[in-house]
Amino acid sequence: MTYLFLGCRALLLVVFLVAVTGKVRSRAAFAEFASSVVALRLLSRRASRAAAAAVVGTELVASVLLAVPATALAGFVVATGLLLAFVTGIVMALRGGRAVPCRCFGASSAPLGPVHVVRNLALTAVGLVGLVAGLTSSAWPPHTGGVAVTAATAAIGALILIRFDDLAFLFTDPKRDSPS
Numbered sequence: 001m002t003y004l005f006l007g008c009r010a011l012l013l014v015v016f017l018v019a020v021t022g023k024v025r026s027r028a029a030f031a032e033f034a035s036s037v038v039a040l041r042l043l044s045r046r047a048s049r050a051a052a053a054a055v056v057g058t059e060l061v062a063s064v065l066l067a068v069p070a071t072a073l074a075g076f077v078v079a080t081g082l083l084l085a086f087v088t089g090i091v092m093a094l095r096g097g098r099a100v101p102c103r104c105f106g107a108s109s110a111p112l113g114p115v116h117v118v119r120n121l122a123l124t125a126v127g128l129v130g131l132v133a134g135l136t137s138s139a140w141p142p143h144t145g146g147v148a149v150t151a152a153t154a155a156i157g158a159l160i161l162i163r164f165d166d167l168a169f170l171f172t173d174p175k176r177d178s179p180s
Helices: 002-024 027-039 045-067 069-095 114-136 144-162 164-170
Strands: none
Touching (some): 002 027, 002 045, 002 069, 002 144, 027 045, 114 144, 114 164, 144 164
16 A cells, blocks of 8 residues: 555646646746636636635645655645545536636646546546555555656656546547537
8 A cells, every 4th residue: 555655646746746837837827827717707707816826826735745744645635625626616617618728737728628527536536545545554664666666657647647638639539529
């Protein structure tokens, strides 16, 4: 369970760090993210802008908590709660028929869709598995080789989840989406 705990921590840490970096790399990037939150029309314009800042802050807090072994369990709780909020917000926007660009990791023009719900549910599962693994793992020291394999696997998993909408696009039928 120790390697599972470490792997889930590393995967979520990378995902949240990439998300924060993509949103705050420039004023324009944050403005685009904040505009996408406003466009969801889940909150008032003012509350949406505050929510955008809160999302970035919470992603950063989750990252810090996950990075520190003593606070990793709290990091899983924060990350999982935030991911569930993302799922809820995306589902509500989709049900309202709003096509809003996904600015989850910065500059993307792909509209939010079911693939984003799936990605966030997968990340939520990673958070829950990591939490359970952390609560049930023993305190034995991991082997250096095991940590290396775990870190590499987590990095690959994070990359797949970060680019999930691009990967899903590869498997869509272009004829289905083109006008006939």
